[in-house]
Amino acid sequence: MKTVKIALLGLGTVGSGVKNILEEKKDQLSQKLFEKTGEKKVIEIKKILVRNTDKDYGVDKAILTDDYAQIINDPQIQIVVELIGGQEPASKYMEQAIEAGKHVVTANKMAIAMSGGSIEDKAREKGVSFMYEASVAGTIPVIRVIEDSLVANEIQKISGIINGTTNYILSKMMNENQSFESALKKAQELGFAEADPTSDVEGYDAMYKIAILSKLAFNIMPDLNDIKRTGIRGVSISDINKARENANTIKFIAQAEKCRDGVRVSVSPLEISKDHSLANVDGAMNAVYITCDNAGEIMLQGAGAGSRPTASAVVSDIFAIAEKL
Ligand SMILES: NC(=O)c1ccc[n+]([C@@H]2O[C@H](COP(=O)([O-])OP(=O)(O)OC[C@H]3O[C@@H](n4cnc5c(N)ncnc54)[C@H](OP(=O)(O)O)[C@@H]3O)[C@@H](O)[C@H]2O)c1
The missing domain is CATH 3.30.360.10 (Dihydrodipicolinate Reductase; domain 2)
Structure with a gap:
């Protein structure tokens, strides 16, 4: 069984929706990955970046970190899922992840639009995926x-x-x-x-x-x-x-x-x-x-919004990348 390890940045409305869906649909997602790739794979959240690790997020505290270096320097983490929002530090974190050869998923329309396309260009240069289905019209698969x-x-x-x-x-x-x-x-x-x-x-x-x-x-x-x-x-x-x-x-x-x-x-x-x-x-x-x-x-x-509808689109991007890994 191959484990696709991911990190979430932010555990708010959308981040918690993604965490819940990945947990609840773990077997279904693995089954679909098997059907599509012929390989047994499971998607696992290895780390979650938050500002305050003492806050009770209702998750195992060992998974939380307030130090982005722990994510960026972890070679096992292949996908970084940015769900902090706003321009900074979200844009910087996404660029650093791409620079480190990690695939990036985001729902952050502001960071994408304000970057003028540069984050996507950087991902293309580095040969990693940059996916953002949830950034426009929430759950609608328009992208x-x-x-x-x-x-x-x-x-x-x-x-x-x-x-x-x-x-x-x-x-x-x-x-x-x-x-x-x-x-x-x-x-x-x-x-x-x-x-x-x-x-x-x-x-x-x-x-x-x-x-x-x-x-x-x-x-x-x-x-x-x-x-x-x-x-x-x-x-x-x-x-x-x-x-x-x-x-x-x-x-x-x-x-x-x-x-x-x-x-x-x-x-x-x-x-x-x-x-x-x-x-x-x-x-x-x-x-x-x-x-x-x-x-x-x-x-x-x-x-167009809401924890689970938006997270549904984010998980579809994570899945699409996991298919290729
Ligand atoms: N909400 C929606 O329905 C929706 C729909 C479509 C797209 N989006 C997009 O999804 C993204 C996330 O939105 P959201 O509604 O989930 O936001 P949110 O509820 O405010 O959650 C943001 C999370 O990021 C954390 N955070 C903020 N700054 C941080 C930092 N510097 N380092 C680490 N963690 C940090 C927050 O931590 P604390 O716990 O400390 O506050 C919180 O857990 C945004 O780009 C938004 O535009 C949202």
């Missing part, structure tokens, strides 16, 4: 679809609802006539919005994700400064009423579209027809709508 299923296509446009917080708020405003402030408060009470909602409501989160999709679909990682970004704070009840009178709805749409001089990328609240498939994606759900030459139009829908 696999673009990279694998649509290889026979030229993608013309990607548009989507890729931020659950803003979709929840706009759905409340549209369906229940609530003001932005009261819908935001409700979202915060239910855990759909952070105490500081800036990244979501001002569109930064969606901007990072559409930048990643743009790179995948058009091979151009847009300069974040060139992305037209308008948040949803300015959406008023009178905008909502006007959309309703027009038999339309308002959705927070991120889109990247091929144009004559490159790719046009934007994130903004838009009035869209109620007949459009994206119009019926309500609450905290995410959906991505892809227009391409041969396959035509495709829509993928699912949970």
Whole structure:
């Protein structure tokens, strides 16, 4: 039996989901690895990086470390799974792991988009995998679809609802006539919005994700400064009423579209027809709508966040790497 040893960086919402799924589905994953590779393999978490090893995470303390060197210098650890979030130290840790010849999995849209593609370039140079399915639209396998299923296509446009917080708020405003402030408060009470909602409501989160999709679909990682970004704070009840009178709805749409001089990328609240498939994606759900030459139009829908939905995507990346080891 071959053991694929991995390290998790961070044991928060997503990290604990990954740990739980890997434990609960250990036999199923080993069985699937056997079916795919003909080899008996098991995925094992060897170390978990946290800030405070005295904190009770409900795991065996021997597995915890607050010293990244213990992970980076351990030749048995083949995959580093970054689930800390934010730009630093996450980016530095991922680069160090790649430098040390380790494969990297992450859910960190901010670090990927802000690196401008350099982390991925470094991984390619070092001949290791860099996988990030969970970074865009949580559990929706949109990156696999673009990279694998649509290889026979030229993608013309990607548009989507890729931020659950803003979709929840706009759905409340549209369906229940609530003001932005009261819908935001409700979202915060239910855990759909952070105490500081800036990244979501001002569109930064969606901007990072559409930048990643743009790179995948058009091979151009847009300069974040060139992305037209308008948040949803300015959406008023009178905008909502006007959309309703027009038999339309308002959705927070991120889109990247091929144009004559490159790719046009934007994130903004838009009035869209109620007949459009994206119009019926309500609450905290995410959906991505892809227009391409041969396959035509495709829509993928699912949970954009949450411990287990996001961890499901992270584990699929870990599995894909384990298959090759
Ligand atoms: N939550 C979601 O639904 C979701 C969905 C899609 C993508 N993501 C992405 O997934 C990543 C993780 O998000 P999350 O929601 O799981 O975050 P989280 O709940 O805040 O967890 C972050 C974890 O990282 C640890 N950490 C922070 N700084 C650290 C450092 N310097 N060294 C070591 N550990 C450190 C934290 O430790 P403490 O225990 O000390 O706080 C915590 O365990 C982010 O990139 C996020 O954008 C999240």
